[in-house]
Amino acid sequence: MIRRIFVAALLVLTAACATVPPPAQPARFKILQINDVYKIEGLESGNTGGLARVRTLREHLESDGTPVLVLHGGDALYPSVMSKYLDARPMVDVMNLLDGDAAKEDARLIVTFGNHEFDNKDAKILLARLNESAFQWVSTNVRWCNPNCDQRFPKQTDLLTIDLDGLRVGLFGAIYPLQKSYVKSTDVIASARDAVAALRGEGARVVIAITHQDMPDDEKLMQQVPGIDLIVGGHDHLYMQQQVNGKWITKADADAKSAIVYDITIPPGAAIRTTPLRIALDTSIPKDAEVDARVQQWLGELSVKLGGNQTIGRTENLLEGVEPVIRGRESALGNLLTDAAREHMQTDVAVLNGGSVRINDNIVPGPITTYDMEGIFYYTNTLVAFRVTGQQLLDMLRNSVSRVDAGDGRFLQVSGLSFAYHPRGGSFVVNAEDVNIGGKPLDVSASYTVASLDYLYTNGSDDGYTLFAAATRPPKVNESLEADFRKTVEAYLKAKGTVDTEIEGRIVRE
Numbered sequence: 001m002i003r004r005i006f007v008a009a010l011l012v013l014t015a016a017c018a019t020v021p022p023p024a025q026p027a028r029f030k031i032l033q034i035n036d037v038y039k040i041e042g043l044e045s046g047n048t049g050g051l052a053r054v055r056t057l058r059e060h061l062e063s064d065g066t067p068v069l070v071l072h073g074g075d076a077l078y079p080s081v082m083s084k085y086l087d088a089r090p091m092v093d094v095m096n097l098l099d100g101d102a103a104k105e106d107a108r109l110i111v112t113f114g115n116h117e118f119d120n121k122d123a124k125i126l127l128a129r130l131n132e133s134a135f136q137w138v139s140t141n142v143r144w145c146n147p148n149c150d151q152r153f154p155k156q157t158d159l160l161t162i163d164l165d166g167l168r169v170g171l172f173g174a175i176y177p178l179q180k181s182y183v184k185s186t187d188v189i190a191s192a193r194d195a196v197a198a199l200r201g202e203g204a205r206v207v208i209a210i211t212h213q214d215m216p217d218d219e220k221l222m223q224q225v226p227g228i229d230l231i232v233g234g235h236d237h238l239y240m241q242q243q244v245n246g247k248w249i250t251k252a253d254a255d256a257k258s259a260i261v262y263d264i265t266i267p268p269g270a271a272i273r274t275t276p277l278r279i280a281l282d283t284s285i286p287k288d289a290e291v292d293a294r295v296q297q298w299l300g301e302l303s304v305k306l307g308g309n310q311t312i313g314r315t316e317n318l319l320e321g322v323e324p325v326i327r328g329r330e331s332a333l334g335n336l337l338t339d340a341a342r343e344h345m346q347t348d349v350a351v352l353n354g355g356s357v358r359i360n361d362n363i364v365p366g367p368i369t370t371y372d373m374e375g376i377f378y379y380t381n382t383l384v385a386f387r388v389t390g391q392q393l394l395d396m397l398r399n400s401v402s403r404v405d406a407g408d409g410r411f412l413q414v415s416g417l418s419f420a421y422h423p424r425g426g427s428f429v430v431n432a433e434d435v436n437i438g439g440k441p442l443d444v445s446a447s448y449t450v451a452s453l454d455y456l457y458t459n460g461s462d463d464g465y466t467l468f469a470a471a472t473r474p475p476k477v478n479e480s481l482e483a484d485f486r487k488t489v490e491a492y493l494k495a496k497g498t499v500d501t502e503i504e505g506r507i508v509r510e
Helices: 004-018 051-062 081-086 089-095 123-132 188-201 215-224 289-305 332-345 370-376 390-400 454-463 485-496
Strands: 027-034 068-072 109-111 136-138 142-145 149-151 159-164 167-175 178-180 183-185 206-212 230-234 240-244 247-251 258-266 277-280 311-315 349-353 366-369 382-389 412-415 417-424 427-429 435-437 447-453 507-509
Touching (some): 051 068, 089 123, 159 188, 311 485, 332 382, 366 370, 382 390, 382 485, 390 447, 447 454
Parallel strands (some): 027 068, 068 109, 109 136, 206 230
Antiparallel strands (some): 311 366, 349 412, 382 447
16 A cells, blocks of 8 residues: 555646646656665565665656666675675565566666676676676776777677667766776766767757766766766765756765656657656555565575674664665664774774765664674774874864765764754754864863774775875874774674663764
8 A cells, every 4th residue: 555645746747747738748757766676575564665665666666668778876785795605696586576577678768877886806706697698887987908908898789779768878887987896987077078969960859867876977978978868877875956057967876775766758859848856765655565575585585694683782762874864864763873883993083984884774773783793884994093193183084074965985983072063055064063082172182092993994994084095194003003903893882782872962063
């Protein structure tokens, strides 16, 4: 039974669909957009998101006979606990079911590459998953280095044209420039110009870019490449929409917490008419039974692989690990993790970059399990400690909030300190007088010890923490205490039994 909130949203769609200006019949199709899906089962014990609800929504959109394109903005395979232990097989297997027939080639499901598609260093794993895909991968600027970076991956095409009831739609994919052991991607703008020219040359009436890059780069793409009608984007993880020159750029929430639906009409001789509609994929939308059954099978296989879903400890309060929280404001989960790090490393302060916490889910009051640990500690990290001045610590906090509204992974969860930040001139500022260390005002000339992760210590300059560049990296302290972060937190939980960590006002947005 679909609850009223879902019905109301779909009535908006239906009303929009019903407006057909006489006397000429406009061309019409729909788009169902998702991106950055790491948990096929959804979030919060399956109560939010998940691919079974995507299947339900797709089936509803198709029910009036209008063609529907399902477009995925990348990060379809990794990083995922399932993919880590099951080599991304569940992701492809369940996506193959999104048209209701796993054995049939789904010509209307199109996926672009995200940066995490290439996480597994064994290229054979990626090649196997691509060959198993009963759908199309499209990317105009990605090449397989085998050994030269001049080959397409299996199932990859640079461009795609699809005829939808007489309307030719052209699509291309693109990802920001990167190079890893067996993949290289080239300049997005140059590749896009060539792609648009080729698609228009093939008679495409509509050109859609499926991208995996930051929103500002998508805006630049729309500004600099004429001929793109719509950008379906990924990589940012949070719902966003923007118009550039009257044309839409959209991103859905990660893990199919939401989907974006377009109903597009194209009157003869006129520009496309459409407005994106965000659909929350919550309990108002039932799960497709067949897809959900397959998801449950894979969850069972994962549990076996993990040796069972053991209880590590318990929590009295909600531990929020969803990305809008862990990357945007104080979180009880962030407080718990940084408290454990500070206690173990015996420092004044502990900081943890939100991007290092990959669970993108909330742990509800009750057991904290092995599966939760796998999500939180998807990557292996070592706790380290170092010494900084008060000014350097202040600079770190300023960088932490510099992209807070973009859901950037540089945002810091903290222990041993509290601070407030303020909007100013389109950015955010942290003043020295708004920072307290151990209950005392920050002294910019004083020295403080900080616990964090080895990743931030060695790679933090990539996220704007210039302090961690090789030439300026601060000296380590307490090196004899360095330890695996996950093992440290698990020991902390077992010692406590039940934790009562909560929101305390450590981070305040004013």
